[in-house]
Amino acid sequence: MAEPHDILRWVTREELIQTVSELVAIPSFKGEETPLAHHVATWCEARDYTVELDEVEPGRLQVIATLKGSGGGRSLMFNGHLDINSLTRGWQRDPWTCWVEGDRLYGHGAQNMKGGLGTFMVAAEAVRRSGVTLAGDLVLAFVVGETQGGEGMHHLMNRGFRTDMAIITEPFGADNIATIHSGIMHFAIHVMGRSGHLSQRENTVHAVNQMAKVLQRLEHMTFSAEPYPPLPALPRLNVGSIIGGRGQDYLSEPPYVPDLCTIVVDVHFVPGQTVESVLADVQRELDVIHAEDPSFDSSIEMPPPAFIKGRRRLVMEPVDVAPDAPIVRSLASSYTQVMGKPPAQVGAILPASYSACDTAWLCKAGVSAVNYGPTAAFAAAGPEGAYVVISEMETVAKVLSLTAVDICG
Numbered sequence: 001m002a003e004p005h006d007i008l009r010w011v012t013r014e015e016l017i018q019t020v021s022e023l024v025a026i027p028s029f030k031g032e033e034t035p036l037a038h039h040v041a042t043w044c045e046a047r048d049y050t051v052e053l054d055e056v057e058p059g060r061l062q063v064i065a066t067l068k069g070s071g072g073g074r075s076l077m078f079n080g081h082l083d084i085n086s087l088t089r090g091w092q093r094d095p096w097t098c099w100v101e102g103d104r105l106y107g108h109g110a111q112n113m114k115g116g117l118g119t120f121m122v123a124a125e126a127v128r129r130s131g132v133t134l135a136g137d138l139v140l141a142f143v144v145g146e147t148q149g150g151e152g153m154h155h156l157m158n159r160g161f162r163t164d165m166a167i168i169t170e171p172f173g174a175d176n177i178a179t180i181h182s183g184i185m186h187f188a189i190h191v192m193g194r195s196g197h198l199s200q201r202e203n204t205v206h207a208v209n210q211m212a213k214v215l216q217r218l219e220h221m222t223f224s225a226e227p228y229p230p231l232p233a234l235p236r237l238n239v240g241s242i243i244g245g246r247g248q249d250y251l252s253e254p255p256y257v258p259d260l261c262t263i264v265v266d267v268h269f270v271p272g273q274t275v276e277s278v279l280a281d282v283q284r285e286l287d288v289i290h291a292e293d294p295s296f297d298s299s300i301e302m303p304p305p306a307f308i309k310g311r312r313r314l315v316m317e318p319v320d321v322a323p324d325a326p327i328v329r330s331l332a333s334s335y336t337q338v339m340g341k342p343p344a345q346v347g348a349i350l351p352a353s354y355s356a357c358d359t360a361w362l363c364k365a366g367v368s369a370v371n372y373g374p375t376a377a378f379a380a381a382g383p384e385g386a387y388v389v390i391s392e393m394e395t396v397a398k399v400l401s402l403t404a405v406d407i408c409g
Helices: 004-008 015-025 034-045 110-130 153-160 196-203 207-219 275-292 324-340 361-366 390-408
Strands: 050-057 060-067 076-081 100-103 104-106 138-143 166-170 176-181 183-192 237-247 260-269 298-302 347-350 368-372 376-378 388-389
Touching: 004 390, 015 034, 015 110, 015 176, 034 050, 034 060, 034 100, 034 110, 050 153, 060 153, 076 110, 076 183, 076 260, 076 390, 104 110, 104 390, 110 138, 110 376, 110 388, 110 390, 138 347, 138 368, 153 361, 166 361, 166 390, 183 207, 183 275, 207 237, 207 260, 207 275, 207 298, 260 275, 275 298, 324 347, 324 368, 324 390, 361 368, 368 390, 388 390
Parallel strands: 076 138, 076 166, 166 368, 176 347
Antiparallel strands: 050 060, 060 138, 100 104, 104 388, 176 368, 183 260, 183 298, 237 260, 376 388
16 A cells, blocks of 8 residues: 555645636536536546536536445545635636635635635545555545535435545635534515505505514524534524515515515524424514514515525535544544644534535435535635635645545555
């Protein structure tokens, strides 16, 4: 078997920058990931991985590439999502052409999560080029729709695709192993009014004004959940958007009182809570308003209406993987080999763990999965864009390569 130094020498700063830059150069907003899927499929095929183009929806492809083992060993999945966040305003350079400043590689999508994708691609290549023989399969999963609640992973798990363990390279930091994160659910609240011309508004019910009561109640509501110490700020609710008007199409006719108003709500929740308990807590607040004002009429719709961009159709459930799980022990051991010290944190990595990711679908399907990836973010000041930390990509790639050998070897 190859020694660690024989594997780690294949991880280079130059290849990481090149690989991530090629990924960033192909825009891949949610629902538009297929061109990037073809790129990574070609990249993997050229290196003799077994490649499957998996059709999640008509014309919407994700990629499952496998470095086949000799048989009989444990399998490991490196996982990341192809879809990227929307493009923010204020860029002063081409967001699709990466550039380096110090230890940062800039470019839109580098932060979430093309830096992570490129990192595990280079890690897998380090294993392959080293000539080490793996007993188990090493799988590279490039999935779609994570920012929609995990459309691609939900599809893949429903197909019955499994590995023994998995690592997602979301940007929790090269010194941290994230074993805990929250759940996420989206729903809409509709308030129905009674329309009429402003000259006769005494006989109307103003839906937008009624919704203002809902906003006030939700702003100060408490959930019935028991406190969950690893995620002390949760559960937490946010109203992300509001739309109102006259009729089902939300028409804007200023002389008329609006008879429909809708908000889209995001709740990040903790283990012990369920979808049903969250909705019951919210309904309790709506019932208080109705008791005070019998003209108040509301309903909850989950998932939110399909025309609302950014809505999540699926619920991502909270995750809490045991700190002594084999995947955690292997990652921690590999990190120690590379860095000469144990990881800084294992567990909830705050504030990142206040959100959720595709480990929700893996763990729900019985695949022990954690998050380990390089620090990445939008720039703290100025409009210069989004970045991933290059030295952390190097660390993560080295740790992942050793972990793959430990689990699959």
